[in-house]
Amino acid sequence: MTASNPIxxxxxxxxxxxxxxxxxxSLFPVSEQPxxxxxxxxxxxxxxxxxxxxxxxxxxxxxxxxFDADLGTYPEIRSTVRALLEDLISHGARLAIVSFTPEGxxxxxxxxxxxxxxxxxxxxxxxxxxxxxxxxxxxxGMVRAVNAIVPSxxxxxxxxSIRAGGGxxxxxxxxxxxxxxxLGARSWIEQVGSRLxxxxxxxxAPTFLEPxxxxxxxxxxxxxxxxTLREGVAYAEEVPVSGAxxxxxxxxxxxxxxxxxxxxxxxxxxxxxxxxxxxxxSRRGGLA
Numbered sequence: 206m207t208a209s210n211p212i213x214x215x216x217x218x219x220x221x222x223x224x225x226x227x228x229x230x231s232l233f234p235v236s237e238q239p240x241x242x243x244x245x246x247x248x249x250x251x252x253x254x255x256x257x258x259x260x261x262x263x264x265x266x267x268x269x270x271x272f273d274a275d276l277g278t279y280p281e282i283r284s285t286v287r288a289l290l291e292d293l294i295s296h297g298a299r300l301a302i303v304s305f306t307p308e309g310x311x312x313x314x315x316x317x318x319x320x321x322x323x324x325x326x327x328x329x330x331x332x333x334x335x336x337x338x339x340x341x342x343x344x345x346g347m348v349r350a351v352n353a354i355v356p357s358x359x360x361x362x363x364x365x366s367i368r369a370g371g372g373x374x375x376x377x378x379x380x381x382x383x384x385x386x387x388l389g390a391r392s393w394i395e396q397v398g399s400r401l402x403x404x405x406x407x408x409x410a411p412t413f414l415e416p417x418x419x420x421x422x423x424x425x426x427x428x429x430x431x432x433t434l435r436e437g438v439a440y441a442e443e444v445p446v447s448g449a450x451x452x453x454x455x456x457x458x459x460x461x462x463x464x465x466x467x468x469x470x471x472x473x474x475x476x477x478x479x480x481x482x483x484x485x486x487s488r489r490g491g492l493a
Contacts, residue, residue, distance in 0.1 A: 266298050276312070299335075393408075
């Protein structure tokens with residue numbers, strides 16, 4: 206058994222070394238990656254369009270966020286959506302969030318809860334945030350919202366301001382559409398844009414919707430569009446708000462912890478094998 210000790214340890218050396226290397230690599234920020242390995246798009250055209258649209262809003266603008274992402278594609282655009290919310294908040298936007306799909310409502314509720322937690326810890330928050338909630342009827346509900354979007358029970362300065370502006374989508378300075386497979390920017394353009402042709406609209410969408418939405422951007426029916434992962438990463442890097450960077454940094458923490466746990470487990474297993482201490486399950490297998 207003693208002669209096999211170096212062999213057992215040598216077998217464990219490659220996986221331990223690889224995990225250690227990955228753990229160290231996860232500590233480096235994305236922005237310091239070599240240019241050839243950067244995920245962010247080098248073409249900043251759409252990023253600049255979105256940044257300029259947000260920067261050009263009036264003081265304390267009222268922004269309606271149509272949040273209808275779906276569970277299957279939202280992970281791709283989550284960082285982009287959060288960066289856009291950060292960008293709007295940093296410009297003093299007053300946000301109202303509405304969903305016309307059940308999945309969109311579930312994801313919107315999670316983001317609203319995240320913003321509430323940030324507020325509780327002293328983070329930057331929207332000047333005003335109105336949770337309109339779920340509106341039934343999909344596109345039919347969207348059409349009704351053109352004239353009446355504020356729930357009758359809603360209170361507060363944001364709700365009062367929308368009612369004073371007519372009570373519908375026309376009271377907003379900008380509509381931001383978080384697109385999903387079931388309902389997205391195309392539905393907003395067809396149902397709302399046709400009724401409010403002067404309402405500025407911007408969209409965040411998963412990559413598979415890019416071919417469908419790009420013509421609307423070229424025609425001017427969308428003022429800004431982020432519809433690929435690389436564009437989203439580039440936009441998140443441009444947003445000068447600590448919250449977006451903090452969200453990206455936190456995502457590396459579970460990976461680092463998992464790698465360190467795996468290192469400890471491999472080291473303990475190597476010591477047990479090298480010293481001949483076999484676990485109870487192995488002894489039972491030998492007796493069987």
